[in-house]
Amino acid sequence: MGETQITSHESPSGAFAEVALNVPLHAGDRVFTFGIPQSLEPRISLGTPVRVPFGRQTSLGFVVRLAEQVDRRVRLIAAVEDRLPVLPEDLVALAWWMAGHYVCTVGEAVAAMLPPFAAALRRTKVDPVVFVQPHGPVPEASSPTGVVAHLSTDPRTVAVVGEDARFDAYAEALRWAVEGNRGAIVLVPEVSQAERMAGWVARHVRVQVALLTGHVPEQQRWDSWRRILAGEVGLVVGTRLAVFAPLPRLGLMIVDHEEDTAYKEEREPRYHARRIAEERARVCGASTLWGTPAPSLEVVHAARTGRAAIITLPPAARPAISVSDVRAEAGPLGGLFGRRLYQALARVLPRGRAIIFVPRRGYADFLLCHECGSVPRCPRCGVALTYHVERAAPSGGRSLAAARVELRCHLCNHTEPVPQVCPQCQGAHLRPHGIGTERVEQAARKLFRSAPVMRLDAEAAP
Structure with missing residues (x-):
């Protein structure tokens, strides 16, 4: 069979468009070329969403390049899709870069930038998005960190290493x-960090903030996308998908906790938001700020090769921490509260407040027979049953014998009464071992009678 001769073909308007489609293509393919009908030529520009014939159906795509001639026969664009916004030129350029860097099609890159197309094409009405508004008093300005001087000069990429600073x-x-x-x-x-960060940004900068995360409903994300593109808001906070927010005058990209692996997209194209932020800032002539308490190897390499400046901020003053061995210190209740711990609590209470963290629930970890060494275990789970002592009236003066005492499994919630003698050897020397929240609560009530004591765990939580 002879080779088919490819001839030049001109569209009725003399112009052609390369259209990115979100469809699987062969290796090396990036876009498809279509002719521009004369009736649509005034409406088609870079980033315009269009409908094009693809196989036996019509597919949705975006114009990512314009041309005056091609060396093959092409089909014509069917229509302009007015229900979708025009893709900004900086995002078109970014899509081309992503196609080469992440070995994907331009259409796949464009699809990763936008909310699902189907949500925009539905005609159902949605509640308008409410941007995060500034509230509360204006926080006091801290001492300058020198970051603005680095953002205004080359390389315009700064890594800030520090905790809260x-x-x-x-x-x-x-x-x-x-x-x-x-x-x-x-x-x-x-997502949880995005909601807190949006409030923090609005409070410190005193402007409204748009929130973009995967938890925002798709149609509301489209509403936010259009309003951001229209310039109704100038600050966007969000997870990795917010790196594509269509801000008209983008001047600053901040990536908090840049070392976090959550910035890596697991689906095609598998982009990294930190790298996308850096490239988009380059395309837009914006500045990039990486913030981290522990920089990643990529950021360290960028700083050492001159691609980024680095600012290390001193940590804030931390409270003094001391370790007290309560078993070696004589306290008012033996080894439960050591002398230094008791003195520290006495200085704070009753006017102040204190939190005692106990890693285990219950009164004691387990019940032990001192004659045969056996420990009662859950008949279902096989774990040691926890010794519980709960008072009916926490502030009352009831004795330990009047309290409700039982053994409980923390896995399946199986309960049984405390045996009077060991089920294995019939010995009477059964003693609880370990320290739990109930035991610490009862000891604190005895030591600090004038201070209210509240226990907060799975049993006592409201």
């Missing part, structure tokens, strides 16, 4: 962006 650098950089009428994106690893 890095947030001072965030606030300083965000104020610099807002005062310069620049948009800013703040990335955090988890």
Whole structure:
């Protein structure tokens, strides 16, 4: 069979468009070329969503490049999809970079940037998104960290290493962006962190903030996407998908906890939000700020090769920590409260407040027979039963014998009464061993009678 001759073909308008489709393609394929009908030429530009014939159906794609001629016969664009917004030029350029860097198609890169297309094409009404508003008093400005000087000069990428002090650098950089009428994106690893960070940013910078996470319903995400593109908000906080927020005048990218593995996308294309933030900042001429208490190897390499500047902030003053061996110190209740622990609590109570963390529930870890060494175990789970002593009236003066005493399994909640004699050897020397929350609570009530004592664990939680 002879080789088919590919001839030049011109569209009715003389213009062509390369369209990115979110479909699986062969290795090396990136986009498809279509002719632009003369009737659609005024409406088609870079980033325009279009409908194109693909096989026996019509597919949705985005124009990612324009051309004046091609060397093969092509089909014409069917229509412009008005229900989707135009993709900004910086995101089009980023999609091309992602296709080469992550070995994917341009269409797959575009699809990763946007909420699901189906949600935008549905005509159902959704409640408008409420942006996070500033509230509360304006926090006092901290001492300058010097981060703005680095953001304004090359390489315009800064790694801030510090614990809580890095947030001072965030606030300083965000104020610099807002005062310069620049948009800013703040990335955090988890959804719960995004909600807290949005409130923190709004409170410190005194502007409204858009929240973009995977937990926001798809149609509301589209509403936020369109309003961000329209310039209604200049600050965006979110998880890794927020790195693609279409801010018109992007000037600052902040990646908090840049070392966190949650920034890595597990589906195609498997991008890393920290790397995407750096590349998008380069495309837009923006600045990048990486914040971390423990920098990743990639950030350390970027600092050593001159690709990024690094600022190490001193840690805040921490309270003194001392270790007390209560078994070696004579306390008012033997080995339960040592002398130093008792004195420290006495200085705080009753006017102040104190928290005692006990790693185990119950009164004691287990019940032990001192004659044969056996320990009562759960007949279902096989674990040692925990010794529980609970009073009906916590503030009353009832004796230990009047309290409810039982053995309980913390896995299946099986309970049984405390035996008077050992079931194995019939010995009478049964003693509870270990320290639990109930035992510490009862000891604290005896030592600090004028201070209210509350126990908070799985049994006592409201």
